[in-house]
Amino acid sequence: MNILVTGASGQLGSEIREKSTEFSQHNYFFEDSKSLDITDSEKVKEVIEENNIEVVMNCAAYTSVDKAESEELNAENVNSLGVKNLLLALKGKGKLIHISTDYVFNGKSYEPYKEEHYVEPIGVYGKTKRLGEEYILNSEVESIIIRTSWVYSSFGNNFVKTMLRLGKERNELNVIFDQIGSPTYARDLALVCLDSIDKDFSNLSKIYHYSNEGVTSWYDFAKAIMEISGVDCKIYPIETKDYPTPAKRPNYSLLNKTKIKKEFNITIPYWRDSLKDCIKKIERN
Numbered sequence: 001m002n003i004l005v006t007g008a009s010g011q012l013g014s015e016i017r018e019k020s021t022e023f024s025q026h027n028y029f030f031e032d033s034k035s036l037d038i039t040d041s042e043k044v045k046e047v048i049e050e051n052n053i054e055v056v057m058n059c060a061a062y063t064s065v066d067k068a069e070s071e072e073l074n075a076e077n078v079n080s081l082g083v084k085n086l087l088l089a090l091k092g093k094g095k096l097i098h099i100s101t102d103y104v105f106n107g108k109s110y111e112p113y114k115e116e117h118y119v120e121p122i123g124v125y126g127k128t129k130r131l132g133e134e135y136i137l138n139s140e141v142e143s144i145i146i147r148t149s150w151v152y153s154s155f156g157n158n159f160v161k162t163m164l165r166l167g168k169e170r171n172e173l174n175v176i177f178d179q180i181g182s183p184t185y186a187r188d189l190a191l192v193c194l195d196s197i198d199k200d201f202s203n204l205s206k207i208y209h210y211s212n213e214g215v216t217s218w219y220d221f222a223k224a225i226m227e228i229s230g231v232d233c234k235i236y237p238i239e240t241k242d243y244p245t246p247a248k249r250p251n252y253s254l255l256n257k258t259k260i261k262k263e264f265n266i267t268i269p270y271w272r273d274s275l276k277d278c279i280k281k282i283e284r285n
């Protein structure tokens with residue numbers, strides 16, 4: 001099959017590119033934001049038609065959560081209209097694997113979010129990602145949406161790499177302890193995306209939740225990063241209110257992964273084990 005990966009130089013796109021060698025029965029077309037801007041509907045159509053694309057893995061997204069608050073139109077163009085462009089070009093031709101976010105929820109739950117839980121984004125990024133989901137849910141194109149959370153990788157910029165850098169520059173750091181969730185190693189998610197290519201989408205649900213197993217706070221996550229990497233930096237817990245940011249973030253964003261584990265028949269790695277693998281890879285590089 002011919003597979004198009006959009007946003008191919010991002011964290012997830014890069015992991016998919018690396019892992020695609022293990023799924024070599026398919027032909028892959030990796031396009032980054034320069035070679036294929038998904039807000040350009042004509043170009044999207046051209047790339048999909050000329051290459052006979054049968055599956056699009058949409059890893060392209062406007063992911064700057066704080067910047068989105070002042071750049072709503074840009075965020076909406078990529079996260080909503082970009083998705084619409086992919087759907088229009090895929091109609092009658094192929095299927096879509098799309099990635100969404102825990103930020104579609106308001107963070108007020110006391111139990112892990114199931115796929116059918118009502119959505120109520122509290123920031124612009126989450127709002128625009130939800131609009132993208134709505135286009136998919138209202139489309140006839142065979143699609144799955146995988147919502148994920150707290151993504152990190154050896155590629156790109158993320159919390160793990162920032163902590164490793166700051167940990168080496170400073171003796172102590174303050175990190176928020178009152179936002180709870182599960183990290184996701186983009187490599188683990190990449191394998192799930194690649195594994196889903198051959199599935200019969202007519203037998204699948206529309207939305208799945210995926211993160212690594214286990215629960216943590218940003219504070220505990222930072223402590224684990226320092227411990228695993230052997231960086232001598234003290235981490236102190238602070239409250240969200242003491243670290244103001246332009247965007248509000250959900251306090252609680254744990255995702256219930258029962259459905260994907262059952263329907264995809266997968267075992268999900270524990271977050272600390274995946275973190276160890278990622279840090280090893282970062283150190284090797």
Ligand SMILES: NC(=O)c1ccc[n+]([C@@H]2O[C@H](COP(=O)([O-])OP(=O)(O)OC[C@H]3O[C@@H](n4cnc5c(N)ncnc54)[C@H](OP(=O)(O)O)[C@@H]3O)[C@@H](O)[C@H]2O)c1
Nearest residue numbers: 007009010011012033037038060061063099101148150151
């Ligand atoms: N990162 C997280 O913590 C997180 C959490 C939950 C869900 N997600 C979702 O997971 C998915 C993958 O995220 P990620 O962490 O891999 O994000 P990422 O590293 O920021 O990658 C996103 C990629 O999309 C590209 N892009 C931006 N605008 C584009 C456009 N108009 N056309 C084509 N490409 C465009 C970016 O290219 P440039 O860099 O050149 O702009 C970047 O390479 C996204 O759907 C995101 O919403 C991420």
